[in-house]
Amino acid sequence: MRHCSVQVRGLLTRDELDRYNALMEVGSYLESQTRYDLAYTVQREVDLLIQPAIERLKDKGRARDRATEEFLESMNHMDDED
Numbered sequence: 001m002r003h004c005s006v007q008v009r010g011l012l013t014r015d016e017l018d019r020y021n022a023l024m025e026v027g028s029y030l031e032s033q034t035r036y037d038l039a040y041t042v043q044r045e046v047d048l049l050i051q052p053a054i055e056r057l058k059d060k061g062r063a064r065d066r067a068t069e070e071f072l073e074s075m076n077h078m079d080d081e082d
Helices: 006-010 014-032 036-049 051-081
Strands: none
Touching: 006 051, 014 036, 036 051
16 A cells, blocks of 8 residues: 655545545555455545645645745845845
């Protein structure tokens, strides 16, 4: 089973995180039983579950980029005034 990144896990809601942990446990058990066919299905469910958190992470990145752009523009305006 592939884990998602720490950043994505940090943006999961409590319910999503509980479900994520349960699915990972089930998937690990299936892998230990060499039931990779079923573990693949569980992995797909995990991938669907984390999509909202991935979108939240992208939104945070876009907001950070906008803030950086605004800061750089304000610095350029200050340089122009000098």
